[in-house]
Amino acid sequence: MKKLRYLLPFLFISFSIYSQKTDTIYVNSSATTYLIFDEAITLFNLGNTDFQAQTASTTPSSMGSQVLLLKAKIPNAKPTTLLLTHGKQIYQTYLHYQEPLNQSFYDYRTENQSKEAHNTMDENLRLDDKFKKLAVSPMNVSYKKMQSGMLLRCENIYTDANGVYLKFSLSNESSIAYEIDNVSFSYHSRMKKKAINRLQSLGIEEVNILKSIExxxxxxxxKSENYYYFIPLYATTENGFLEVVFREKNGLRNIKIAIPFKKILKAEML
Structure with a gap:
């Protein structure tokens, strides 16, 4: 650890202009997540011991190891950081636990980056267009909840082949400012199924927000404001529901809305 403490500042000075970053990599304890690079991985460091990593190679051993294998040691491991160097570049990201994994292979080889960047740009443009339509669409649902002077209402639900689009209005009718800590989404099933983790044993499937405008x-x-979200569509029981929670930072005014899954299934296409 002493050597690493002295080495890291030097690495940042030497390589910082070539650094690259991805916001989040998802890992779990039942599958392996793979990261692949053009050049050999010369150093990697995990922020905590809930995760484990080892290198592997796709070429003869003299070329070094270009692949990093990641796995969580325990279910629901706490988020942490990952830093590694490959060639003259530093790669840094956050590791989050996800069960099941939406993606397990991350390819950072140069030959694939231009294709990936192009596909990402196309996807962002497509989502931007969808959000513009969502913003001007007339209200097509009304699910609301009042909590300590805060009124939350779901005003629009749309779907497409890729997921669910939701529009919320949040009104602060109290005399105290409301600071949003985070907004979470989870599908709840009325009927238990074979569980992968504790949440699924309760019939709960948490989902990650794919895109948002807050x-x-x-x-x-x-004051009032509109909030827009795009989330994955997961199958649940017909009498299940999507729970949306707006959580207040350092406060108790957490507002929950339950949207029947039947309503999502019958939502208009956007």
Missing amino acids: PVKILISQ
Whole structure:
């Protein structure tokens, strides 16, 4: 650890202009996540001991190891950081636990980066267009909840082949500013199935937000704002529901709305 402490500042000075970053890599304890690079991995460091990593190679051993294999040691491991060097570049990212994995292979080889960048750009443009339509669409549902002067209402639900689009209005009718800590989405099943983890044993499937527009995080008194989200569509029982929770930072005004899964299945296409 002493050597690493002295080595890291030197690495940042030497390689920082060539650094690359991905926001989040997802890992779990029942499958392996793979990262592959053009050049050999010369160093890697994990922020905590809930995760494990080892290198592997796709070429003769003299070329070094270009692949990093990641796995969580325990279910629901706490988020952490990953830093590694390959060639003259530093790669840094966050590791989050996800069960099941939406993606297990991350290819950072140069030959694939231009294709990936092009596909990402196309996807972002497609989502931007969908969000513009969502913003001007007339209200087609109304699920609401009042909590301590905060009124949350789901005003629009649309779907397409890729997921679910939701529009919410949040009104602060209290005299105290409301700071959003985070917004979470989870599908709840009325009937238990074979469980992979504790949440699934309760019939709960948490989902990650794929894209969002959150104009403000702090909503002052007597103000309203619209919030937009795009999330995956997961199959659940017909009498299940999607639970949406707006959580207040350092407060108790957590607002929950339950949207029947039947309503999502019958939603208009966007």
